[in-house]
Amino acid sequence: MSKSQIRSIKGTQDILPGETEKWQRLEQMVRSTMDTYNYKEIRTPVFEKTELFNRGVGNQTDIVSKEMYSWTDQGGENLTLKPELTAPVSRAYIQHNLGSKQPLTKLYYIDALFRRERPQKGRYRQFHQFGVEAFGSENPEIDSEIIAIAVSIFKQLDIKDLRLKINSIGSDVCRANFKEELKIFLKPHFDSLSETSKVRFNKNPLRILDSKSEEEIKLMQNAPSISDYWTPDDKAHFTELCNFLDAMGIKFEIDHNLVRGLDYYSRTTFEILSSSLGAQDALCGGGRYDGLVEMIGGKPTPGIGFAAGIERILLASAQEFDENKIKLYIVGLGEKVRVKVVELAELLRENHIPCDYDMLRRSMKAQLREANKMRANYAIIIGENELEKSQIELKDLTTGDQQKVAMESILSHLKSLSF
Numbered sequence: 359m360s361k362s363q364i365r366s367i368k369g370t371q372d373i374l375p376g377e378t379e380k381w382q383r384l385e386q387m388v389r390s391t392m393d394t395y396n397y398k399e400i401r402t403p404v405f406e407k408t409e410l411f412n413r414g415v416g417n418q419t420d421i422v423s424k425e426m427y428s429w430t431d432q433g434g435e436n437l438t439l440k441p442e443l444t445a446p447v448s449r450a451y452i453q454h455n456l457g458s459k460q461p462l463t464k465l466y467y468i469d470a471l472f473r474r475e476r477p478q479k480g481r482y483r484q485f486h487q488f489g490v491e492a493f494g495s496e497n498p499e500i501d502s503e504i505i506a507i508a509v510s511i512f513k514q515l516d517i518k519d520l521r522l523k524i525n526s527i528g529s530d531v532c533r534a535n536f537k538e539e540l541k542i543f544l545k546p547h548f549d550s551l552s553e554t555s556k557v558r559f560n561k562n563p564l565r566i567l568d569s570k571s572e573e574e575i576k577l578m579q580n581a582p583s584i585s586d587y588w589t590p591d592d593k594a595h596f597t598e599l600c601n602f603l604d605a606m607g608i609k610f611e612i613d614h615n616l617v618r619g620l621d622y623y624s625r626t627t628f629e630i631l632s633s634s635l636g637a638q639d640a641l642c643g644g645g646r647y648d649g650l651v652e653m654i655g656g657k658p659t660p661g662i663g664f665a666a667g668i669e670r671i672l673l674a675s676a677q678e679f680d681e682n683k684i685k686l687y688i689v690g691l692g693e694k695v696r697v698k699v700v701e702l703a704e705l706l707r708e709n710h711i712p713c714d715y716d717m718l719r720r721s722m723k724a725q726l727r728e729a730n731k732m733r734a735n736y737a738i739i740i741g742e743n744e745l746e747k748s749q750i751e752l753k754d755l756t757t758g759d760q761q762k763v764a765m766e767s768i769l770s771h772l773k774s775l776s777f
């Protein structure tokens with residue numbers, strides 16, 4: 359009796375050949391862009407103490423309250439698969455005292471995350487992000503730089519219909535005053551609010567600004583604006599940021615309803631959207647978290663970062679990728695040449711010439727078909743005749759031209775060709 363098939367977990371994806379090339383390209387592009395802006399890579403463990411996220415992301419967030427993959431291990435420790443990267447990177451920043459080595463620490467990551475969300479197109483339970491976290495500066499230069507990094511990457515990927523929204527949620531004083539005013543505004547409408555917003559009204563009224571319900575979006579259009587509660591310093595910070603973005607030629611929209619709900623967030627928030635994505639249209643979200651490092655046990659340190667979803671970026675990216683990596687296919691004919699083919703393939707590979715050959719012992723026709731399928735530029739044909747004369751036939755698969763090359767000069771001959 360055949361055994362039942364085991365399938366992958368809901369909300370996770372296998373990334374197969376054909377797709378992985380796109381991932382590699384994106385990752386290489388992210389890395390080289392990060393090098394250009396002088397950000398260094400950090401890698402943190404796949405799991406952390408649950409407490410890190412309780413404190414560093416916050417119990418009232420959807421992520422922590424509903425979506426974490428948490429368990430107690432055999433030693434009684436409460437552990438969680440990382441649902442975001444800012445808290446783990448901040449933990450590592452504190453633990454390794456990175457600030458003492460560099461007053462401004464600029465880090466980036468490319469990583470997998472886990473959230474138990476309702477899967478749909480563009481929303482998964484294991485997904486991937488790249489992002490940056492910069493610690494040590496309150497000044498808006500760094501805010502503008504990290505926005506520029508995100509925009510630069512999306513542009514290089516040819517993503518259409520990009521929209522950058524920015525806002526400032528001000529400093530602590532500003533937010534405290536604003537929250538009170540917001541509650542006064544919302545109170546007469548309390549009964550008509552959704553259950554989620556009713557809870558937020560008491561715990562975190564700022565997040566009602568972020569509501570996805572159409573009625574509430576309409577209601578919030580008449581709500582007080584956070585910009586009216588900015589301190590002079592908040593205003594100066596935001597104005598400078600806008601000037602820097604203008605100077606870099608980066609277009610943006612100001613949206614005063616773009617908020618981050620947690621207490622340790624301050625001032626700059628931003629989001630990059632692409633209308634080519636449909637419902638899950640956010641490519642990247644970021645903001646300043648000047649209170650976070652202190653919240654998880656470090657010295658007060660300003661910080662700012664963003665995280666961008668790789669699956670969504672690949673859905674939105676119009677860029678075609680050329681998957682042709684194998685330049686050369688070796689066609690071997692007959693039993694006697696097998697050793698020669700193995701030897702030659704290894705010689706070419708040692709010399710960094712990507713090549714492949716037939717291990718299924720097929721006919722010449724089938725082997726050439728395979729070479730064409732791989733979109734190889736050249737085929738090396740070796741039959742028993744060629745072996746005796748110590749030469750090969752080199753076939754240009756684009757033009758069909760064929761020439762004889764002496765075995766001992768193959769390498770130098772191939773190196774002189776431009777693939």
Ligand code: AMP
Nearest residue numbers: 480481482485640641642643665667670
């Ligand atoms: P967040 O960490 O929630 O601020 O999300 C940052 C970015 O990660 C979003 O803009 C999305 O592009 C992406 N993202 C968030 N949640 C998911 C998910 N469940 N599946 C795929 N991408 C996601």
